[in-house]
Amino acid sequence: MVDAGAIITPPGQYTHCVDRADYEVPPGPLDAGVPSILAFMLCDYLLGGKLVCLAGGGDECAIGVVVGLEQARGKSGIEAIDNDFSFNLLLAPFQTDDFAKYSPPGTPDPDIVDPHRVRDDAAANGPLGRLLKDSPNPRPLPAPLDRTGIPIIRKPLPQGTATYPVDGYGVLWKLAGTSLADDGREGDNLHKLWDQPSDTDWHAPPRTGRWVPLPVLHAECEGSRIFFVCQALKPFLDILRGKPPGGGPSPGEVCHAVAEDLPWPLDKALDAVCSIVEDLVALVLAVLLAPAMLAAAAAAWEAAQAFDDAFVTGPVARQIKVGDVLIVQGRWVWDAGHSGHTELHPVKAIVKLTTPAGQLPAEVRPAPAGYDPRTNVPAADRATITATQQRWCRLVNEAPPPPDPRNPDGLTGAQLGSLTPAQLAVLTAQQRPENSWTVHPLIDGCAPGRPPAQPG
Structure with missing residues (x-):
């Protein structure tokens, strides 16, 4: 039995997930006023509305090697409101050098191996590959935001080779002979590791060297910034929407509710009138409230990062590095926020196994010579890995928090x-x-x- 360190329990758990039948597309400017759209995006959508439950809201547990980190301070602009610390896990029994078997990349791109081909192989042939795919469900997943866009905030992105609704997630590692080398790159949706952006839609793939996109399970340790900013701005947004003190629907919500009972096109016409009136009233109030809103948002923004650095994501990030072998438990969800991928969000427990960097223990990698991701893991090894995963994850689940x-x-x-x-x-x-x-x-x-x- 391999030795393990103490259980790390990331304390940030600010989000929820929704059933795919309850997923709501962000409203457009004629479906709701700007204050209502901002309140929905900030306090409903980003805090869980974009996360679809894949295990009925329950947790899943994975074992693998960390092949990429995404630090809380690595974002800029409005995207920095999401200050989660994330890491990317290559699922057992695969190790990075197993994927050197895809060399050379071939066609249509001589520099980068087709990321969807690699993901499909790992998902089909590895015993934990099911975590990279949608859970069995007769209802399809909704369209992700890269396809639909976000009203007022972001336009839809070119689809390219994306496989909506589950495009998947990966990290580019550089081919170095018969092995792979970490280049310190962050992860992204699979098609963005391969497709050239038409504008500044995403970071352009590298054009020098040869690369293999490692298919990973994305794992997010939640920061508090979205929650803090929501709590700071929600009273102001309620005022802009005309919500009565102590709760109750706003005039705009009542107006839109009336529109729902009307036949088309009267419903759409009344929706537009409701939104325009809400925006006109809000505009006057926003001029008066703007200094206080900006001050509250700025204070919450900075306070959240200081709090997270000291107590939430900071202590976790300082303990995780590329090459760590981890047991990770967290809520298994599909994230609509980009091109669509599965992930553990939030991560609830992490156990570091004391093995050499990047090397899985024999309990979850029985074959010393390794595995070819392009072929099925042998049935006997698959059974051993699955039994080990279930046993280790059960023990992690039984451990009390520190x-x-x-x-x-x-x-x-x-x-x-x-x-x-x-x-x-x-x-x-x-x-x-x-x-x-x-x-x-x-x-x-x-x-x-x-x-x-x-x-x-």
Whole structure:
């Protein structure tokens, strides 16, 4: 059995996911006023409306090698509002050099291997490949935002070779003979690793050297900036929409509700009138509130990053590096925010295995010579890997979270109240005197006492 480090539990859990039947496309300028669109995007869509549950809202667990990092401070402009720390996991039993078998890239691109071909091979031939695809469901996934665009904010992007709705995610590694080398590149949707952008839609793929796009499971440790900014701006947006204090629908919401009951095209005409009136009223109020709104948003923006650096994503990011072998547990979702891909979001638990960098243990890579992603993993090895994954993930799920460092008494009341029966049993065992050693059981440990003899 390979040794493992302590469980890392990223504390940021600000989002939710929605059933694919409940997914809502962001409204257009004639479907809602600008304040309503901003409130929906900021406080509903970005905090979970764009994440579709793939396991009924439940968690999944993966094992693999970290092949790419995406730091919280690596974004610019409006995209920096999403300050999650992310890493990209190459799923067991594959290691990076297994993918050198795709050399040379061939046609139609002599420099980069077809990313969808590589993803399809890994998804079909690896025992954990199902996590790279949609879960079985008779209802199809909705169209991602790269296809639909975001009203007022972003236009639809050229589809290129994207395979909507699940384009997938990958990281480019450089071919170096019979192996691959990390070039420090961040991940992206698969078609963006290959297609040339028509404008500044995405970063252009490299044109020097030869590259293999590693198919990965994207994993996000949530930052708090979207939540903080939402909380700061929501009172102002409610005022701009005319929402009454204490809750209740705004005049615009009532107007749009009336429009829903009208036949076409009267419904669309009334929707447009509702939106225009909301915008005209909001414009006057926005001029008066603009200084306060900007100050509140700026304060929340900076406070969130400082808080995350100290307590949320910062401590996690400092412990994860390329080459780490991890067990990762998190909510399994499809993210509509780009070209569509599956991911773990948020990550809830991470365990680092103490193996050499980039090398999986034999329990999840039984063949010493490795595997060819283009062919099926042998049935016996597949069964071994699957059984190991299920056993290790069950044990991770049974482990209680580490104590809150801000609480001198260990786990907080909220943490204790959230423990499952299995976690509570493990915590109880950890607190027994015979399990409280620090250096070694033979040095500062003790043996459990014998139960007192029963009289009689």
